[in-house]
Amino acid sequence: MRRAVPLAAVVLVLVLPWLTASQFTLHLAITVLLWTVLGVAWNLLGGYGGQVSFGHATFFGVGAYTTLILYLKLGLAPWYGMAVGGAVGALVSLPIGLVCFRLRGPYFSLATLAVAEILRLVALNWEGLTNGPVGLLITALPPVRIASRPIDWESKTPFYYMVAGLALAAMLAAYGLARSRLGAYLLAVREDEDTAEAVGIDTVRAKVVTLALSAFLAAVAGGFYGLYFRYVDPDAVFPIALSVEMVFIAVVGGLATVAGPAVGAVFLVTISELFRERFLVGHLIFYGLFMMLAIRYLPEGIWGGVRRLVSGHAPS
Amino acid sequence: MPLLEISGLTKDFGGLRAVSNLSFGVEPGEILGLIGPNGAGKTTVFNLVTGFHRPTAGAIRLAGAGLVGLKPHAVTRRGVARTFQIVKPFPKLSVLENVTLAAFLRHPARRDAEGEARRALEQVGLGAKLAAPAADLTLAEQKRLETARALATRPTLLLLDEPMGGLNPREVEDASALVRRIRDAGVTVVLVEHVMKAIMRLSDRVVVIHHGEKIADGAPDRVVQDPGVIAAYLGKRVA
Numbered sequence: 001m002r003r004a005v006p007l008a009a010v011v012l013v014l015v016l017p018w019l020t021a022s023q024f025t026l027h028l029a030i031t032v033l034l035w036t037v038l039g040v041a042w043n044l045l046g047g048y049g050g051q052v053s054f055g056h057a058t059f060f061g062v063g064a065y066t067t068l069i070l071y072l073k074l075g076l077a078p079w080y081g082m083a084v085g086g087a088v089g090a091l092v093s094l095p096i097g098l099v100c101f102r103l104r105g106p107y108f109s110l111a112t113l114a115v116a117e118i119l120r121l122v123a124l125n126w127e128g129l130t131n132g133p134v135g136l137l138i139t140a141l142p143p144v145r146i147a148s149r150p151i152d153w154e155s156k157t158p159f160y161y162m163v164a165g166l167a168l169a170a171m172l173a174a175y176g177l178a179r180s181r182l183g184a185y186l187l188a189v190r191e192d193e194d195t196a197e198a199v200g201i202d203t204v205r206a207k208v209v210t211l212a213l214s215a216f217l218a219a220v221a222g223g224f225y226g227l228y229f230r231y232v233d234p235d236a237v238f239p240i241a242l243s244v245e246m247v248f249i250a251v252v253g254g255l256a257t258v259a260g261p262a263v264g265a266v267f268l269v270t271i272s273e274l275f276r277e278r279f280l281v282g283h284l285i286f287y288g289l290f291m292m293l294a295i296r297y298l299p300e301g302i303w304g305g306v307r308r309l310v311s312g313h314a315p316s
Numbered sequence: 317m318p319l320l321e322i323s324g325l326t327k328d329f330g331g332l333r334a335v336s337n338l339s340f341g342v343e344p345g346e347i348l349g350l351i352g353p354n355g356a357g358k359t360t361v362f363n364l365v366t367g368f369h370r371p372t373a374g375a376i377r378l379a380g381a382g383l384v385g386l387k388p389h390a391v392t393r394r395g396v397a398r399t400f401q402i403v404k405p406f407p408k409l410s411v412l413e414n415v416t417l418a419a420f421l422r423h424p425a426r427r428d429a430e431g432e433a434r435r436a437l438e439q440v441g442l443g444a445k446l447a448a449p450a451a452d453l454t455l456a457e458q459k460r461l462e463t464a465r466a467l468a469t470r471p472t473l474l475l476l477d478e479p480m481g482g483l484n485p486r487e488v489e490d491a492s493a494l495v496r497r498i499r500d501a502g503v504t505v506v507l508v509e510h511v512m513k514a515i516m517r518l519s520d521r522v523v524v525i526h527h528g529e530k531i532a533d534g535a536p537d538r539v540v541q542d543p544g545v546i547a548a549y550l551g552k553r554v555a
Contacts, residue, residue, distance in 0.1 A: 181420045181429070188417045191406040198366065198400070199418035200392035200469050 006259070013164050017157045026156040028273065030228065032265045033163040034221055039249035039261025040170040041217035044177060045210045046247065047256035050190030051101075053211075055112030056218050056246045058096075058119055059089035061237035063219025064226035065123060068136040077142050079162075082223030089219020090212040097208035104193065113240070120238035135233030138226075159228045166224060167262070170217050175258045177213070186210060218246075252294045254301025263303040267294075317380060319344040319504050320365070320396075320473055325374035327360055327528075334360045336528040338374070342473070347499050348506045349519030349536070353548055357528040358508040359401055362475050366398045367391040378473065393421065397471035399462040401478045401508075407451035411442055411461060414450050419468040436464040439501070440494060456487040463494065467503070474498060476507040480514050492518050516540065524548070 016029055038060065045051050066085035070076040076084070096115055100108040123130045130136065141153045151158050177183045185206040188196035196203050226232045245268070253264020268287070275286040298305040318341030327335040335357045342348050350358050363369040365376055367388040376383045383391055392398075406414050412433055419432035437443050440460040445453065450461060459479055466474055479495065480488045492514050499505050509515040515522070516536040524532040524539060526548040532539045539545055 179426065181424055181426070184413075184417050184420055184426075187409065188406065191408070192404050194368070194388075195400070195404045195406070196417075197368075197388035198392060198398055199465055200389050200421035201417070202387070202389045
């Protein structure tokens with residue numbers, strides 16, 4: 001059971017493109033996996049470390065812009081751009097962490113919210129670099145061959161596998177973190193910072209390092225977003241709604257669990273798609289309603305709740 | 317040379333002088349009792365030594381090296397561990413996990429850290445409760461858990477803040493025996509305590525503070541006869 005479920009999930013993800021010819025289904029799957037990466041990224045710091053960021057769009061946007069700018073201005077292929085974007089995202093996180101994590105209380109949450117908004121305004125106004133509100137557009141992706149067969153960038157399949165790989169890597173990273181020394185330190189930080197310090201844990205450093213890891217993942221996901229949609233503009237990659245959705249996915253799926261964000265992403269994407277057609281903007285009401293129900297009745301998240309029911313002990 | 321040397325230590329909280337020009341030393345291998353009426357500044361001294369508060373003035377040296385200005389985690393890394401007056405175990409974690417967190421300080425690998433944690437838990441007599449959630453322990457056991465967590469950081473100096481507060485006489489006996497065992501294992505101990513009988517029997521030396529100032533320093537049987545000490549304790553009751 002413990003091994004069968006993740007294995008079945010991985011197999012399902014790998015064979016999905018063969019099961020459906022529908023590009024729309026594949027698009028939904030890509031959306032779910034992208035949200036999974038973002039949920040996992042947020043969960044590293046928010047779930048394991050208890051440090052709530054309301055501005056993870058900062059790193060998503062930085063990753064997306066870095067990837068597109070490097071490609072459009074310097075001709076660097078976007079898959080390398082994603083890695084550089086991740087590094088830039090981590091770099092941007094350092095001053096935020098180093099300043100805010102010295103203080104206790106809501107400062108970090110508030111600062112992240114503010115930084116995302118500041119970067120949105122910078123992207124809007126620094127037209128020389130970002131094209132301002134017009135945004136950046138990729139018209140053609142560089143040709144790539146795998147086993148001498150050219151990859152068809154008009155199909156969604158290559159993007160699907162790319163994001164599936166990212167999601168898997170992100171979840172493995174979360175799994176590794178939870179069992180590492182840093183994971184143990186984060187647990188201590190979340191529970192009580194004074195005690196954590198008293199047993200020799202550099203709480204500021206633990207939080208800063210984790211924020212950087214989390215920012216890296218979110219920025220790589222942002223790079224993928226830019227590559228997949230071939231277009232970024234400030235309101236698409238820096239909005240508050242994006243930051244909040246990452247929080248929701250981790251909370252609804254299950255804080256400090258490896259699989260929780262995947263479950264949360266499936267749940268929330270499904271809900272929003274189901275109600276979008278029928279109720280247009282009204283679908284957000286249902287989205288909010290399910291959110292409240294989940295928080296009220298499943299405070300450990302869907303995955304946390306399922307794990308507790310199945311195994312009778314705490315989720316991992 | 318004393319292991320811990322405190323000189324001219326002063327701490328003001330706004331207009332209140334919690335610790336005033338306090339000086340004393342702790343010799344290696346000694347059990348030192350730090351006592352005084354409520355509000356005398358005992359816990360503040362612990363908070364100053366361990367870096368939770370920054371002194372207004374004065375010096376704190378561990379084996380000659382200054383500790384003032386270091387963050388709490390850095391003080392722990394230098395070999396000073398502490399427990400808290402109000403126990404703060406991580407309630408949702410198991411006993412073993414609680415102590416393993418601390419053992420990671422000297423052991424990067426989880427396996428080694430768990431080994432260290434098991435040793436510390438054996439030492440305090442919690443070897444049979446490794447898997448229990450910390451929240452399920454009795455108060456006496458939680459205090460032992462805190463001690464084990466402090467020991468797992470491999471301190472040379474251990475500061476115990478009221479390890480016997482709230483315990484019954486039988487548990488006080490056990491706690492005293494534990495403090496002696498820790499000292500015999502090579503760790504120097506300073507304890508703040510209100511349970512007078514226990515501290516007088518346990519300590520090699522006693523430092524008495526009152527209103528943040530040292531009023532006596534010496535062997536327990538001498539200190540209890542000191543007129544200043546008697547006035548500090550009894551004077552309060554009369555007034």
